[in-house]
Amino acid sequence: MKLYDTQRSGNAWKVRLMAGLLGIPVARQTLSIDRGDLARPEFLAIAPLAQVPVLELDDGSHLAESMAILYYLARPTAWWPAALADQARVLTWLAFEQERHMKPLAKLRLHLALHRNRDPQAPEMQAHAHEARQALALLEAQLQRQGATGWVATMDHPSIADVALYPYTRMAPMGGIDLEAYPGITAWLQRIEDLPGYAALFPGEPGRNLSTLEA
Known part of the structure; x- marks a missing residue:
């Protein structure tokens, strides 16, 4: 492929x-x-x-x-659960990622880190930051509910919901969002990065996940 x-x-x-x-x-x-x-x-x-x-x-x-x-x-x-209810929960968090999570985080990263063509204090950027923090708070609450060994939508094994939510959450600091305020999220990010086969944004260079430079 x-x-x-x-x-x-x-x-x-x-x-x-x-x-x-x-x-x-x-x-x-x-x-x-x-x-x-x-x-x-x-x-x-x-x-x-x-x-x-x-x-x-x-x-x-x-x-x-x-x-x-x-x-x-x-x-x-196993990344797509067998139980119908779990499949529905995965779809719930996929919809959340597309509608409420990715959009503000991607806008912040694009304009404040990659292009650097907006003032972080501009009303538009402040609105994106507010929406991003709201989305991260919802994700944090879900991870806290799931416990230290649970995943976003499922308990025993991560799903594609975890994969979908990972990239823009990991890159949130590029848009001025401090992830230290979300201990459940930071622990979850690390658990994903510890999984066998984890792929960094720049292959083989996980330290460059937040880099603004081309390879």
Whole structure:
């Protein structure tokens, strides 16, 4: 399989993280937004949403959208729970990640760390920060409910909800969010990073997860 991504895409990181945790080899085709790669006809021909990630399967077909790719990779494994109620709980937290969690955290990271084109005190950025902290507080409360050995949506084994929520939570400090205020989250992040097959944003360099520099 081959993954079309960009170097610092949090959504593409979800897919690489899942593949690593499952021991699935995935080749990378890393594109550049600045060069206009995502607008080229050859990419648009395989990317119906005109964005990364896109996963090319062994039969030459393609899957788009990180949530769909995570499901595809995890479906025959313990990362997609067998119990129907647990599956529904996973979907709950996937919806939370997309609607309430990722958006403010991604905006803060984009404008305050990667592009540095906004004032952190601007009303727009303050609103994003407020929404991000609200989302992290909800995630913290859930992890506290689950206990020291539980995961976001499930108890005995992590799920794709943990994978989906990991990247933008890990990168929250890039947007000025101090994760020390969330002990359940910091412990959960470390447990994910301790799992066999964990994949850093920059391969083999976990210390660069918060880097703003290209490799």
